[in-house]
Amino acid sequence: MEAKQVPDALTEILRWRDCLSEMPPAATEEEAIDRITALEELTSACAAAQARETLTFDMHRKNREAEDGVPSKKQGLGVGAEIGLARKVSRHRGNALLKFSRTLLLDLPNVYSAMKGGDISEEKARTVAKESDWLPREKKHELDERMAERLAEVGVRRLGNEVRALAQKLDQQAAVDHLERCVGERSVSVRPAPGNMAYLTALLPMSQAVAAFANLKKSAQTVTATGKADGRGQNQIAADLLVERLTGQAAAAAVPTEVHLIMQDSSLFGPREESAWFPGVGPIPAQAARNVVAENEAATFIRRLYTRPEDGQLVRMDSRRREFSGLLRRMVVFRDDVCRSPWCEAPIQHADHVDAAAAGGETDWDNSSGLCAACNYLKELSGWRHKATAEALEVVTPTGHHYRTRTKPLSGPDPGCASGQDEGRGARHGPGEQDPPDQQHDRERQQLPGRQHGPEPGRDTGEAAAERTATPGDGARAVPPRADPEFSVMIPWRYIRRTSQPTTIDIGGSSVGIDIVDADERPMSPTEELLRAAIVEHRRRL
Helix, strand or coil: CCCCCCCCHHHHHHHHHHHHHCCCCCCCHHHHHHHHHHHHHHHHHHHHHHHHHHHHHHHHHHHHHHHCCCCHHHCCCCHHHHHHHHCCCCHHHHHHHHHHHHHHHHHCHHHHHHHHCCCCCHHHHHHHHHHCCCCCHHHHHHHHHHHCCCCCCCCHHHHHHHHHHHHHHHCHHHHHHHHHHHHHCCEEEEEEECCCEEEEEEECCHHHHHHHHHHHHHHHHHHHHCCCCCCCCHHHHHHHHHHHHHHCCCCCCCCCCCCCCECCHHHHCCCCCCCEEECCCEEECHHHHHHHHHHCCCCCECCCCCECCCCCCECCCCCCCCCCCHHHHHHHHHHHCCCCCCCCCCCCCEEEECCCHHHCCCCCCCCEEEECHHHHHHCCCCCCEEEECCCEEEEECCCCCEEEEECCCCCCCCHHHHCCCCCCCCCCCCCCCCCCHHHHHHHHHHCCCCCCCCCCCCCCCCHHHHCEEECCCCCEEECCCCCCCCCCEECHHHEEECCCCCCCEEECCEEECCCCEEECCCCCCHHHHHHHHHHHHHHHHC
């Protein structure tokens, strides 16, 4: 009698996936509910199987590295990142999944059994693991035994409360130590929210958080009671007060801190609706971006970035330095937006060489990657490789798996540039590279045939072109008509920074760092006059 052949597990998993994806809809309501229940139980079983395979992978890797003589402290480095790539999530999430798998299989066998059998969801299992994470292993085992009967009976929130209470009861001293460690983890973070908003989150000790919130609410009530609400509700006032107190500005709308906003000139000065972009945060509608530029009470600086007209990718810029610094580093951050590793999306901390400088890698546009610190250190581990151009990055892991991500252009193709109306802009020079002043002025004059609005090329338009004065910072101030004397258009390349600069000056008893610049007395170029006129015109329409 022939032995029964066992199908390969991976082949079976793929077959199940295909069967589920091609399964026809249920014929009745009852059958649909039964399927939903069965699929939920299957989801839990799949999550349990993933946790088991995650721990298995971790053990295989550590055993192999131990045989290879890798020190115990360095064994398993990078495993969490490989798990994240395999599950198409960030490195941070991969590390969390690895930690959860270890806790589930080694410390919470009853929770794992209930999850494997489909009795509880992965969310419930994560809740138990999180609320008992700080307990010693023997106490986790006791908690697992005592909570076994309650796992399937209660909801996620109540289960979390019961596990937390039992954990604190089992080890009072460990609970106190855990709270002290949590205080040391206080932090502030920001993440995007719908509607071009963002969540500014502060993780604080409970007493401090409650006191800060109560103070904001009380101050908001005072503003309302004194008749200074200006149509705002108390929540809106509290939000404005938070911004004003954190930044020290007189009004929430006047943002003095440097904020980068990237958008096409045809959307800034014209009617196009290509979304602008806050690097590292996300998109904002073109009209909202125009309002940010025109309505902001703080100074607005405009810097030219060069992109390929056909696809919107930033053009190259190189450096002779070993480190990515200055404008080149800023351009890398603009291009990659967040950590470039597949699915990571952490804030960029390092502008790094794809091919290491020590191995002859150039400090140039194609050999650059914006990475978080962890992903940068990770790629230096044995078996990891990065292959990159300005348009894409491919990560190769120690198991030989390849993961590729493409660089998203700053914007879509600009029809005005692609059709030849502004031919040559960005094609000759990278960021920071310019023609000599006279040639640049002539070229800009030739690039703007048939302009429909703005002052005539080469002509001075009253005070807006005649009254230009040096100001602190790296910009120059072009003063618009007297009808709106408080609004200024900042054109940074109109002034030349002096080589010799004072360290600080005293203003009102405070030491303030400044830049001294000399005026560029040449007439404004047609592009600069168009820039100034368009912003002033947009300001008038608001």
